[in-house]
Amino acid sequence: MGRYRVRSFGNLRAFALACAASCAAPAWAADDSAPAVADEEPEFEGTAEVEAPPREATKRTLEKDQLTTVPGTRGDALRAIEIMPGVSRTPFASNAGPPLLRGSPAGESLVMFDGAQAPLIYHFGGLTSVFNAHLLESVTLYPGNFSARYGRAAGGVVEVKVRDPKSDRLHGMLELSAIDSFALVEGPLSQRTSLALAARRSNIDLFFEALLDDDSTAVVAAPVYWDYQAILAHRFSEAHQLRLLAYGSEDTFELQLGKSAADDPALRGEFGSRQGLHRLQVELVSHLSERVKQELMLAVGPAPGRGNFGATHFDYLSWEAHGRADWSVVASDWLRLSAGLDVHALTVNFLYNGPLPPPEEGAPSQGSLASNTPARIESDLQALRPAGYFEASLQPSARLLLVPGVRVDYISDAQAWRVDPRFSSRFQLLGATTLKGGVGAYSQPGQYWEVMAGFGNPEVQPFRTLQASAGVEQQVADVLSADLDGFYKRWDARVLGTPGGAAPHYVNGGTGKAYGLELLLQAKLGERYQGFASYTLSRSTRRDGDGAPERLFDRDQTHNLSLGASLKLGYGMQVGARFRYVTGSPYSAVRGAVYDATTDTYRPLYGAANDARYPAFHQLDLRVEKVWHAGPVDLTAYLELMNAYNAQNQESRRYSFDYRESSSVVGMPFFPNLGLRGEL
Numbered sequence: 001m002g003r004y005r006v007r008s009f010g011n012l013r014a015f016a017l018a019c020a021a022s023c024a025a026p027a028w029a030a031d032d033s034a035p036a037v038a039d040e041e042p043e044f045e046g047t048a049e050v051e052a053p054p055r056e057a058t059k060r061t062l063e064k065d066q067l068t069t070v071p072g073t074r075g076d077a078l079r080a081i082e083i084m085p086g087v088s089r090t091p092f093a094s095n096a097g098p099p100l101l102r103g104s105p106a107g108e109s110l111v112m113f114d115g116a117q118a119p120l121i122y123h124f125g126g127l128t129s130v131f132n133a134h135l136l137e138s139v140t141l142y143p144g145n146f147s148a149r150y151g152r153a154a155g156g157v158v159e160v161k162v163r164d165p166k167s168d169r170l171h172g173m174l175e176l177s178a179i180d181s182f183a184l185v186e187g188p189l190s191q192r193t194s195l196a197l198a199a200r201r202s203n204i205d206l207f208f209e210a211l212l213d214d215d216s217t218a219v220v221a222a223p224v225y226w227d228y229q230a231i232l233a234h235r236f237s238e239a240h241q242l243r244l245l246a247y248g249s250e251d252t253f254e255l256q257l258g259k260s261a262a263d264d265p266a267l268r269g270e271f272g273s274r275q276g277l278h279r280l281q282v283e284l285v286s287h288l289s290e291r292v293k294q295e296l297m298l299a300v301g302p303a304p305g306r307g308n309f310g311a312t313h314f315d316y317l318s319w320e321a322h323g324r325a326d327w328s329v330v331a332s333d334w335l336r337l338s339a340g341l342d343v344h345a346l347t348v349n350f351l352y353n354g355p356l357p358p359p360e361e362g363a364p365s366q367g368s369l370a371s372n373t374p375a376r377i378e379s380d381l382q383a384l385r386p387a388g389y390f391e392a393s394l395q396p397s398a399r400l401l402l403v404p405g406v407r408v409d410y411i412s413d414a415q416a417w418r419v420d421p422r423f424s425s426r427f428q429l430l431g432a433t434t435l436k437g438g439v440g441a442y443s444q445p446g447q448y449w450e451v452m453a454g455f456g457n458p459e460v461q462p463f464r465t466l467q468a469s470a471g472v473e474q475q476v477a478d479v480l481s482a483d484l485d486g487f488y489k490r491w492d493a494r495v496l497g498t499p500g501g502a503a504p505h506y507v508n509g510g511t512g513k514a515y516g517l518e519l520l521l522q523a524k525l526g527e528r529y530q531g532f533a534s535y536t537l538s539r540s541t542r543r544d545g546d547g548a549p550e551r552l553f554d555r556d557q558t559h560n561l562s563l564g565a566s567l568k569l570g571y572g573m574q575v576g577a578r579f580r581y582v583t584g585s586p587y588s589a590v591r592g593a594v595y596d597a598t599t600d601t602y603r604p605l606y607g608a609a610n611d612a613r614y615p616a617f618h619q620l621d622l623r624v625e626k627v628w629h630a631g632p633v634d635l636t637a638y639l640e641l642m643n644a645y646n647a648q649n650q651e652s653r654r655y656s657f658d659y660r661e662s663s664s665v666v667g668m669p670f671f672p673n674l675g676l677r678g679e680l
Contacts, residue, residue, distance in 0.1 A: 056147055057424045057438030057469045058485050060084050060520065061140040067133045069566060071578040072621025072642055074179065074673060077133035078111070078121060081158060083562045085485075085518035085536045086143030088555050089582045089617060090126055091651045092667035097121055100555050101143045102487055103514030103540025104155030104465075105361055107447055111158045112150070113281070114245070116299035116322045117344065118160075120277040123202070123251055124223040127179070130249040130277065132198045132229055134173060134184060137163035143518070144467045144487055145438035148389040148405035148422050149326065149340060154444040154465040154491070162245060164233040165196035170680070177675030179203060180225075196231040225251045239287040248278035248301070273307030291330040298323045311374055312354030318448070321345040336393040338405075344385045348448045352377045352455060356505065361554050362544055363497065364588040364606050379454040383413040385445065399428040411445045414461050418443035429472075437470040446495045450506040457504035463493040471518075483520040489513065496544055512553070514540035531565040544609075552610040558583040559616075572627035577620065584614035584650070593659035602658045614651070617667075620644045636677040646670035 062080055073079035081087055081099060088100035097106035098121055111118050113131065122129050140159040142150075150157050170187035182200035189195050202225045227249035234242045252274045281299035288294055299322045306315040326340035353376045391405035402425050409418045422440030429435050443464045450456040471485035494510030516538030523531045538560070540553035559582065566576035589612040593602040625638040643649075650664040 056142055057145045057426075057436050058086070058143055058471065058483075058487075058518075059140060060143075060483070061138055063138050067136055067139060069574070069576065069623075069625075071564065071566075071576040071623035071640065072580075072619070074128060074177075074640060074642075075133055076128045077131075077136050077139050078129035078158070078160070079126075081139055081141050083532060083534055083564060083578065084141050084143075085520050085534045085560075086156070086487075087141070087536075087560075088557050089560065089580070091585070092126075092649075098155075098158065101141075101156035102489055102516070103538055103553055103556065104489070105553075105555065107360075108153060108155035108444060108465075109157065110150065110153045110155075111160065113160045113247075113279075113299075114162050114243075114283055115295075115297045115324050115326075116279070116281055117152075117320075118277070118279075119303050119318070119320065120249065120275065123225040123227070123249065124253055130227045131160070131162075131247060132182060132184060132200060132227075135162060135196060135198060135229055135231060137161040144489060145422070145424060145440055145469050147403075147424075148391050148407040148420070148440075149338070149342075151342065151387050151389070151407050151409055151420065151442070152344065152385065152444055154442045154463065162231065162243075164243065165194035165231050167194040167233075172680040173677065175675060175677040177203070178673050186231075192236070193232070193234045195233075196229070198229045199226070200228075201226040223251065223253045225249065241285045243283040243285075245281035245283070245299075246279070247281075248276065250274065250276040253307075273305070273309075275303070275305035275307075277301070277303045293328045295326040296324070309354075313352070314354070315351045316348060318346065318348040334395045338389075338391040338393070340389055342387040342389065344383075344387075346381065346383045346385070346448065348381045348452065350377070350379050350381075350449065350452060350455065360497075362542060362551065362609060364604070364609075377454040379452045381413060381448050381452040383411070383445075383448075383451075385409065385411050385413075401426040405440075409443060409462075411462055413451055413458070414445060416445075416462055418462055418464070420464075432475040434473045435471075436473065437468075439466075439468040441466055446506065450495050455505065457506045459504065460495055460506050461493060461508050463491065463495060463508065463510075466490045466492075479523060479525060481520075481522045483518075485518045486516070487518070488515045491542075494542070509545045510542060512540070512542040514538060514553070528568040529565070532562070533564075534560075534562040536560040549608070551608070552586040554587075554610065555585055556610075557585065572629070574625045574627075576623045579620050580618065582617040584616050586610035586613050587652070588612070590655065590659050590662070595658075604655070604659050615649075617647075617649045619647050619649065619668075632680060634679040636679070638675050638677075640673045640675070642671045642673060643668050644670065 062077070067077040067080055068075035070080040070083060073082070082089065086102050088103075090100065090106075098109040098111045100106055101109050111121050118130075120130060138161045140161070142157040142159065144156050146157045165186040167188045171185070173184040175182050180200055180202045182198060184196065184198040186196035187194065202223065205224045228247065230244075230246040232244040236242065253272060279299055279301040281297065284296045286294045286296075301320065303318045303320065304316070307313070321344075323343045324340060326338070329337045331337055354374050356375055387407060387409040389405065389407040391403060394402045394404075396402070403423065405422045407420045407422070409420070410416070411418070420441040420443055422438070424438035424440075425436065427435045441464055443462045445451065445462045446456070446460045451458055451460050467487070467489045469485055469487040471483065474482040476482075491510065491512035493508040494512060495506055495508060496510045498505055498507060516536060519533075519535045521533040523529075537558065538556075539558065540556045541550050542553055543550050561581045562578065564576065564578040566574060568574045588606045588609055590604045591607045592605040594605060596603050620643070622641040622644050623638060625636060628635045646669055648664070649667045651667045652665045653662045654665050655662045
């Protein structure tokens with residue numbers, strides 16, 4: 001975790017400032033990139049380590065001992081952040097990208113693996129993430145007002161820290177469960193070098209194929225996914241450390257339709273999609289002096305995908321390169337300077353044959369695929385997006401921290417510059433009470449399909465959000481911590497789909513706003529009991545152009561409550577529970593239908609955009625775990641009951657061919673996931 005390091009013979013005022021800063025922030029909000037007063041020395045020189053204050057107004061971290069134990073997440077680190085306030089619930093089996101943060105869609109937030117953007121986060125339907133949680137050090141959520149270090153995102157950031165492989169001896173892990181299985185091995189190669197290897201494959205297809213029926217008109221899925229990770233860490237000296245990462249994943253999703261769907265003649269036969277991600281990443285961390293730290297990173301790799309859905313076919317191949325150079329300088333006891341370069345290069349080749357899709361957000365489906373005119377589009381995109389940032393952390397007194405910063409981005413594909421100033425502050429009001437706040441501008445280029453010629457519009461410009469937040473943190477001894485935040489976000493020049501898909505398909509011109517309150521309570525009683533309560537009250541709205549009426553965002557969720565607890569019973573047993581209650585998402589209700597004689601189908605007629613809501617979502621997840629110790633081997637058995645009381649949560653509606661009748665499409669049913677894990 002991030003700390004100020006102070007030698008036993010160091011500056012006493014710096015030590016006092018660091019101690020005061022530690023009191024101002026709860027332990028779970030530690031900053032990995034906080035300043036070091038001095039470089040780490042050999043072990044015979046004593047050091048005192050205290051937590052550093054975060055530079056952001058809102059920062060929430062799950063450490064490695066929490067990442068794999070949250071009930072209902074199957075031990076998945078990125079699914080575990082759903083317990084945090086500011087994170088919207090993602091519908092079951094949706095094409096989940098980054099999480100929805102503070103009323104923003106997934107495409108407006110970033111997930112960063114050691115500073116490199118990951119374009120693919122989850123396997124099939126968001127069931128599990130593509131990186132093994134047992135190889136992670138921490139996952140940190142910035143729901144908004146994040147540092148100038150990160151950009152090209154108008155929403156928030158999830159920062160994933162990968163740990164070094166264990167270097168004391170050989171370790172191994174094998175886990176088998178109903179959903180997937182994985183193997184992990186790690187250990188030292190030499191005194192200065194260690195290696196970790198991991199691989200995982202899904203098991204769902206092994207029993208799902210029994211459900212296939214050639215005469216069925218229902219959609220039956222047989223998903224297959226796998227992923228791999230390799231981490232090599234080498235320490236040249238105490239001052240220079242190198243790490244190599246290689247990771248990737250692939251998902252294959254097949255659909256079978258015996259007969260065409262009643263409401264869409266285009267849906268018939270076999271369907272499928274495949275998407276993948278492969279990355280090679282190099283990281284070098286150097287302490288150039290006692291007060292200067294340098295971090296260099298380069299990541300590169302492809303992300304291929306293809307699929308067909310009725311008359312619609314697509315095939316794409318993207319290559320991305322992401323390079324970073326970050327420097328931090330402790331200029332004095334009260335001033336730390338940070339600066340960096342952040343370059344993202346992207347090339348995409350895209351082939352599409354089918355009807356132009358509706359906008360991803362704010363517009364309901366316009367009926368049968370058979371009634372839409374198909375188009376064939378072959379296009380490509382090359383983009384270079386360099387950026388630089390500067391940030392200062394000023395601590396004029398032990399109680400006050402001021403963090404002004406600025407980020408400058410250039411987007412080559414739009415030939416546009418963006419300058420985004422940002423500011424955050426923290427003030428220790430009392431010994432365990434801290435006031436905090438932040439404000440800033442955040443710019444983001446359009447998605448690649450929105451800006452490429454043919455499918456999108458090369459004239460689309462980056463859009464921007466203005467974000468502001470204020471809050472208070474309270475620590476009650478070592479037992480209870482409370483974090484309350486209020487936030488406001490405003491969108492300008494949002495990218496919109498043109499009505500009816502008319503060329504040029506996408507334009508700037510949308511606006512929006514989101515605001516709300518977030519509350520996080522965390523309790524810890526010794527080593528046996530931990531509990532949390534997380535609540536978000538929010539509203540997120542949009543205007544689709546000048547003069548358009550205000551409407552709700554597709555994933556607006558007024559109330560989002562999570563309650564959880566875990567208890568160690570002794571004898572290697574641990575039990576836990578999580579309960580969630582979330583306001584249902586808005587949708588556009590069908591008010592009627594008209595017959596289209598040219599295609600022999602019905603077209604739905606909708607009311608106002610998002611004028612109805614699905615019923616509220618609620619779910620209870622339970623987990624029980626037992627560990628047996630047998631010499632060097634630990635054997636763990638766990639049972640996770642997801643949706644323990646089988647709540648019938650409505651995720652969408654299914655309509656008859658003429659839209660006169662409809663029925664609910666429910667999400668995840670009761671699912672018991674039994675797993676067995678052995679560790680050496």
